[in-house]
Amino acid sequence: MNIRFIGAVKGVTGSCHLIEFGDKRLLLDCGMFQGKDDELNYQELPFNPADIDYMVLSHSHIDHSGRIPLLVKKGFHGTIYCSRPTYDLCEIMLLDSAHIQEMETEWANRKAMRAGRPLIEPLYTQDDAKRSFKYFKPVLYEQIVNADENLTLRFNDAGHVLGSSIIEMWIKEGQDTVKIVYSGDIGMKEKPILNDPAVIESADYVIMEATYGNRLHEHIEKREKELLNIILKTVLRGGTVIIPSFAVGRTQEIIYELNKYYDSHKDLDEIQLSFLRNIPVYIDSPLAAKATEVFQRNAGVFDKEAREYLMRGDNPLIFANLHFTQNADESKQLNFSDEPKIIISSSGMCDAGRIKHHLKHNLWKKNNSIIFVGYQAEGTLGRRILDGAKKVKILGEEISVNAEVYNVEGFSGHADKNGLINWLMNFKKKPVKLFIVHGEYQAKADFAAEVEKVLGIECIIPEYDEVYEIKANNMVEEVGIEKPAADGTLAEEQFCILIRELKSLKALFEHTLKQLEDSLGSQPVSAAKCNSINNILLDLESDIVNLSMLIGK
Template identity: 50%
Template sequence: MKIKFCGAAKTVTGSCYLIETRERKFLVDCGMFQGSVHDLNTSPFPFNPAEIDFMILTHAHIDHSGRIPILVKNGFKGSIYCTSATAELAQVMLKDSAHIQETEAQQKTKKRLRKGLEPVEPLYTIVDAELAGKYIYPVSYDKTEIIDENISFTLKDAGHLLGSAIVQIQINEDGQKKIITFTGDLGNFNIPIIKDYEYIEKTDYLIMESTYGNRLHEIDNQANDLYEIIVNTVKRGGNVILPAFAVGRAQELLYLLNYYIDIEKRKKIKNVEVYLDSPLAKSATEIFGRHMECYDDEAVKLFLKDTHPLDFSNLKIIESPEESQELNKKNGVVIISSSGMCEAGRIKHHLKHNIWREDCSLVFVGYQAEGTLGRKILDGAEKIKIFGEEMVVKAKIYRIESLSGHADLNGILNWVKNIRHGVSKQIFITHGEEEAAENLKKEIEKLTAAEVIIPNMNEEYKI
């Protein structure tokens, strides 16, 4: 049996793992590359998609699901297994991603045609994304799904996003039973709405993420910090801009603003207009409302009392491009918009109109991959380019780490420590920049006798 690391090797995006047994070839995840490695999206897969029997999807985020339409375009016809929440989210996210691919291709084509160059084709279209959605097959947490007499798998809650899963695959080969576990993305503790991650009993091989393998999240009061930023910014006459992943983080922010800020403080910002400017976030919020099986106890209690817990009187949902453009004439408002890493979508327009203003605030609440616009701003860039125009960064920049969807170093190590019977063979560290992966490797080696490996891109191992 072999495993090939076709993505997320010494980088955070592009998760894709090929497992090959004597009789089967299958994938875990097929994600899009973002940031400094985005050019890899146009590279051929290091395998023949038509030969892949099936796929298991850990969760819907684009860095785990975003190349599924390309996989289907190139001949894949197997089932894509995931939780029911992931199935719904992935289908709307892939169509949204396709819309972005088409729009960007059209814009590039216009510029190229003026220069007498060939047009640019999108990575995939909305039609491609809709076709890919037909291969998605929802399954339940904690129920063993049998592929054949030699392969089965079980999904456990990863606590990272609505429907996110840890994947445990049981494989019989040459009379031996092996368990291979993929963590997917492990969630941070006490994320609003969804449950914390689950533990596993044992595994022979572990493929685990290392996004924050070299960081500890600062202990902060997420609600009060956000409240103070909003109050102080509005007092100055500025806007609060929140780049947020449309699926997951946007809903958590709405929940936070609605419930976590105490009643007296909430009264003080009840007249501050809050705008959710993302058609995808609107669709995702509706999906969140249909999946109470993923909620933690606190959220269940609140949802039973309030049938619209992600809505409040001063929240306005923006849908049309025209409405979005009107926001740039406003002052003293909160704008939640995607994409979370400031690479595409409406957030770039809001940055263009606010990042140069000293009275405004830009608040990061999620991971910013290397090479992205969000990462450049967070790292202290004094000037940035948006739509080819250079702009000075004058807005106040904040980061609320406790809202991150990823476990920090202690959260990852805690999960490893709680594998009751440990890891018997090897641990492969992926989904992290090199420094984070190296640090996590060093810390995990203190906890286990298992061999710990950081694979390179497209490296293959016999297991």
């Protein structure tokens, strides 16, 4: 059994690792290289996609999922395991990515034709993206999934973006079982909307990200205040606030935080608050609008606070002055008006999408503010602005950077050094080795030194295309249940957990029943909605009968 590292080893993009066991091949993510590395996407893949049996997809971000349509175009026909929200998000994100590929190729080809150069092909098309969807197999968090007799998987919430997962993999080769944990991207605790990263207690080997392996985030309580202060200061002087944001995840978190702020308004007086409430917030990204819908469809994985909003009948992703632009014309109109406003647009690193237009029209005005709320990879336009460039080239034009540039770090999707170390401290037995990926070199090296000092775990920072042999260490227990009793029965502690789960389900069920009764009594319900409710109820009924049969045995 071995692991081969073929992406996210020189930086943070292009995540892709290959595990070979028996005669099977399992790919962990297949993301797009971005920023300075993006030409790597056009290199020949270092394996034959048709030979891959399974993929485990940690989350929907393009630097983890973006080359899936390329794999399919090149012959992949295996099974892609991921969480349900990851699948829902991939459906819109991979199509969007394909659309960008097609547009950029068309643009490059027009130039090539004029210069008499040969034409190029897009990396993949929207048809390739659509063809890839049939290989996805969504699973639930904490569900034990037997991919085959030698491979068992369990997805756990990583708290990084909706659907993001830390994956436990039990891999059998001959008589030996090895447990490998792939962290994907690990979120920060107490992120809006999402649960904290799941605690994992055992592994032989861990493959782990270290994006912020040598940095500490500012205290996250400050993030909303800082964001709101910059917004208030800017709009009060008549300026526009531009927030380059990942369409998926960060945008919804900012909507959620703004909504929460308008609700609680702890440190604003009434005049400031009513002024702020009248400032339009434009979400200028078709992808962000679609992603917000996906969030609303997957409220089952929201954290307690966000669920409480919903239980009260208050949608935390909607407020009065929030507008989603409908088309490119509306987007352009935003830059013809001088009204103070907030524009949230993607891409988050400013390399593509409508954000480029907004930066072109707003960066040179000193009244305005640009607020970065996410990681800016080396080589991206966002990183150049953040690093203090006085002039930047956008859409072929040189633009002065006169607007105020801020970095509100608390919104990071990634745990910081302490968050990563604390997550590792949950392991009851130390993993034999920790492979550190997904980080710039210094972040990985510093993190490795810290892990070795604090936890005494051997760390490896793999180079591109390095292969490591993996051996069984007889460290981990049976799949799923970490500590079965000697006779194989369920420990009392675990039995109590099951009872607690059932009771909380019962409470949820009663609440939903009441909601349904109230809603049916007060407003007409469409036939389509009735059908959807009925279908879900039929599924529920069948699951409950199965559960009861299993318990009765």
